[in-house]
Amino acid sequence: MEYNHLSPLGWNTYFENQITQDERELIVGKVSIENKTNYQVLAAGETYIAEATGRLFYMAETDAELPKVGDWVLMMEIDKGKAVIQKVLQRQSVISRKVPGKKLEEQIIATNIDKLFIVQGLDSNFNLARLERYLALAQNVEPIIVLNKADLCPHPEDIVRQVKERIKNVEIVVAAALQNQVSTLHPYIKAGSTIAIVGSSGVGKSTIINSLIGRPFMATGEVRELDSKGRHTTTSRHLMLLESGGVLIDTPGMRELQLWGDQYSLSTSFEDIEALSEHCKFKNCTHTDEKGCAITQALDEGSVDEAHWINYVKMIKELAYLETRQDVSAMLERKNKWKKIHKEQRELYKRRNI
Numbered sequence: 118m119e120y121n122h123l124s125p126l127g128w129n130t131y132f133e134n135q136i137t138q139d140e141r142e143l144i145v146g147k148v149s150i151e152n153k154t155n156y157q158v159l160a161a162g163e164t165y166i167a168e169a170t171g172r173l174f175y176m177a178e179t180d181a182e183l184p185k186v187g188d189w190v191l192m193m194e195i196d197k198g199k200a201v202i203q204k205v206l207q208r209q210s211v212i213s214r215k216v217p218g219k220k221l222e223e224q225i226i227a228t229n230i231d232k233l234f235i236v237q238g239l240d241s242n243f244n245l246a247r248l249e250r251y252l253a254l255a256q257n258v259e260p261i262i263v264l265n266k267a268d269l270c271p272h273p274e275d276i277v278r279q280v281k282e283r284i285k286n287v288e289i290v291v292a293a294a295l296q297n298q299v300s301t302l303h304p305y306i307k308a309g310s311t312i313a314i315v316g317s318s319g320v321g322k323s324t325i326i327n328s329l330i331g332r333p334f335m336a337t338g339e340v341r342e343l344d345s346k347g348r349h350t351t352t353s354r355h356l357m358l359l360e361s362g363g364v365l366i367d368t369p370g371m372r373e374l375q376l377w378g379d380q381y382s383l384s385t386s387f388e389d390i391e392a393l394s395e396h397c398k399f400k401n402c403t404h405t406d407e408k409g410c411a412i413t414q415a416l417d418e419g420s421v422d423e424a425h426w427i428n429y430v431k432m433i434k435e436l437a438y439l440e441t442r443q444d445v446s447a448m449l450e451r452k453n454k455w456k457k458i459h460k461e462q463r464e465l466y467k468r469r470n471i
């Protein structure tokens with residue numbers, strides 16, 4: 118395989134099969150930082166500062182189609198260390214949320230992820246409902262719950278038990294990153310696999326990364342040095358290749374995590390409830406006050422936790438709203454876009470006189 122050298126970064130045949138004969142001359146790279154106006158891209162033995170072509174911007178119907186951290190891109194070198202991104206290869210997985218605020222748009226957190234470390238502190242930050250919400254991000258990736266700051270909790274095993282009672286079939290590890298106790302994470306970090314780290318602000322994501330790589334990760338400095346214009350750019354996601362193998366993606370702490378997806382995103386956190394709902398009398402049961410609802414019956418019997426159910430109903434409502442509105446916004450976007458294209462085409466024809 119002529120792209121063998123890319124496998125430590127997670128390259129595989131899924132991506133290779135997308136490259137046409139004509140595109141074989143282009144440089145393949147992985148987006149490691151997204152800046153305001155450009156990207157840092159890792160390729161064979163070289164780090165590039167790259168911009169997306171105007172065509173790529175023009176063709177993108179939404180921001181989500183533009184290069185994001187974790188993406189495999191095809192580039193053309195224009196100068197030493199500088200390149201232009203021509204194409205984003207189709208993603209194997211996407212972690213995204215709804216943009217904060219009222220807008221109904223997707224915000225991509227990272228792409229082409231194999232595993233997701235969902236971090237929570239074992240201090241006052243610990244919150245089961247929030248864990249259930251973060252698990253909805255893990256589509257097509259393996260989630261691992263990381264309970265950090267074990268040093269601040271007298272009995273971490275009690276919390277682990279609590280999580281296990283509510284969330285089935287998800288691995289849970291305990292860490293104390295400030296004390297460099299992160300060895301519980303090592304088994305998940307393998308050569309060629311990409312892991313994103315998510316969690317609210319202050320749970321210790323950066324401390325975990327620093328402890329894993331054994332030195333402080335000076336992201337801002339590196340970016341300033343690499344930015345061709347020497348500008349101070351605020352970056353929010355960083356992809357790094359570990360010396361021991363494996364790729365880590367750090368993400369900014371999130372204040373609110375609004376969902377972007379469909380009902381299937383709930384199947385990890387609410388596997389038990391979804392299984393029960395098959396026995397509801399009505400197909401469109403909302404599991405609130407219908408007769409013959411298997412879930413409310415289980416609640417009455419005490420076999421389903423009430424807080425777990427309340428969170429399920431809340432999240433399912435949020436997704437249902439999105440599903441009805443998503444179509445509308447997608448349609449509007451497409452419409453505006455086509456209007457723009459038709460207008461430009463007409464102008465082009467006019468200039469060419471055809």
Ligand SMILES: Nc1nc2c(ncn2[C@@H]2O[C@H](COP(=O)(O)OP(=O)(O)OP(=O)(O)O)[C@@H](O)[C@H]2O)c(=O)[nH]1
Pocket residue numbers: 265266267268269292293294295296316317318319320321322323324325368369370371
């Ligand atoms: N006691 C204790 N404190 C920790 C631990 N891990 C991180 N901290 C502290 O928690 C605070 C936040 O840690 P960060 O690593 O900056 O958290 P973060 O998740 O990267 O935060 P954002 O960058 O805002 O998303 C810092 O003061 C850390 O020293 C831990 O295991 N135990």
Ligand SMILES: [Zn+2]
Pocket residue numbers: 394397398402403404405407409410411412413
């Ligand atoms: Zn029901």
